[in-house]
Structure formats: structure tokens, C-alpha cells
Amino acid sequence: xxxxxxxxxxxxxxxxxxxxxxxxxxxxxxxxxxxxxxxxxxxxxxxxxxxxxxxxxxxxxxxxxxxxxxxxxxxxxxxxxxxxxxxxxxxxxxxxxxxxxxxxxxxxxxxxxxxxxxxxxxxxxxxxxxxxxxxxxxxxxxxxxxx
Ligand code: CA2
Numbered sequence: 001x002x003x004x005x006x007x008x009x010x011x012x013x014x015x016x017x018x019x020x021x022x023x024x025x026x027x028x029x030x031x032x033x034x035x036x037x038x039x040x041x042x043x044x045x046x047x048x049x050x051x052x053x054x055x056x057x058x059x060x061x062x063x064x065x066x067x068x069x070x071x072x073x074x075x076x077x078x079x080x081x082x083x084x085x086x087x088x089x090x091x092x093x094x095x096x097x098x099x100x101x102x103x104x105x106x107x108x109x110x111x112x113x114x115x116x117x118x119x120x121x122x123x124x125x126x127x128x129x130x131x132x133x134x135x136x137x138x139x140x141x142x143x144x145x146x147x
Contacts, residue, residue, distance in 0.1 A: 001045050002074040004141060005064045005099075006035050008050040009057055009081030015106075015134075023106050026134045038138045042145035044074050054083055058093045065097025075126075075144035077102040077137065084109075084119045094124040100147060102140045105130035 008028065016027035026034075032048045039046040047064075051057055057080065067073040076099045083090055084103070094101050101124060108131030109116040122128055127143065129136040 001043060002072055003045040003047055003064075003067055004035075004039060004074045004144060005060065005076045005078075006032075006046065006048045006137065006141075007057055007060055007076060007078045007080075008048075009079060009083045010052040012050050012079060012081055013052070024133050031134050031137055034134065035137050035141060038141035042141065044141070044145060054087055054089055057083065057087075058089050061090065061093035061097055061099060064099050065093075068097060068099050073099060075100045075102055075140075075147060077104055077140045077144065078121070079104045079106065080121060084121055085115055087120055091120045091124055094121065100144070101125045101127075102144060103128045103130075104136050104140055106133055106136060107131060 013028055015023055016025050028050060035046055035048055049060060064073055064076045078101060080090055103119060103121045103125040129140050132139060
């Protein structure tokens, strides 16, 4: 059984508690349940995590990379939050490990402020999902199950 890493970046622990017009009313615990159900449908194991710390996200990409080296990783699905728009360190971790990445955003970042239009991660992503709300997590898992 291969493992999907679903990694969530800064402030996503606040999901469902603030800014529902942008991010909806589901909490991160709801998103985790959605991901667990999707992984069960596809017989995938799930590692679902959130951190407000850039280095911890880098460490988790490295961890996923070690599974990748053993042929045990399905993909990394990452909502890097604001680090999407700032983090060369996360980009380097993805490139350095070679993990297959789905970059995910709940909102349509292209319809928002211009500083959200650029992503450091897209260059290393196999696919990008944005604007589907939290349903994007399920769509991403359904997609990587076919990889
Ligand atoms: O749309 C997305 O998923 C984002 O990755 C979310 C990030 C934002 O910086 C990106 O540009 C787009 C922000 C995550 C913060 O999430 C919150 C959720 C509820 C309340 C406050 C913050």
C-alpha cells in the first residue's frame, strides 16, 4: 500500500474559524476526514499534517522522499499556504527529493491579490489544483491514485 502525504502550511489550522467567504466553513479536521475517506476508496495510506513552520514542512518533504526512494510514496499533496509565494526552501526540498507534487490551494489564488499569483512551487509540481474549495483535496487524491 502506497502512502499519500497531505501537508498543510501556515494558518491552515484556522480553517473554518475565520474568512469563511474565502476558505469555506470546513475545519482542517473535516478536511482530514475527507482525505481519509478518499484514501480508503483507493487503498492508499494517509499522512495528514499541518505546520506553521517552514523547516518542519521541509523535513516532512524529506521524509516523503525517503518513502519515494523505497517505492512506497504515491504523492505529496501540499497546500503550503503563504509559503507558496515565498519559499525557495520548500521548492528545493521538492526538487531535491524528486517527490511527485500536487500543489493545492483552496481558493482561486489567481482571482486574488497579485502577490498570490506567483508560486515558487509550481515549477516543481506535477499538477496544480486551486479554486475548488476543500473539495480540491479529494480531487487531488482521486488523481494521484491513478499515477
Ligand atoms: O487558497 C489557499 O489554500 C491558500 O494556500 C491559503 C493561504 C494563502 O496564503 C494562499 O495564498 C492561498 C492562507 C491559509 C490561511 O488559511 C486561513 C484559513 C482560515 C482563516 C484564516 C486563514
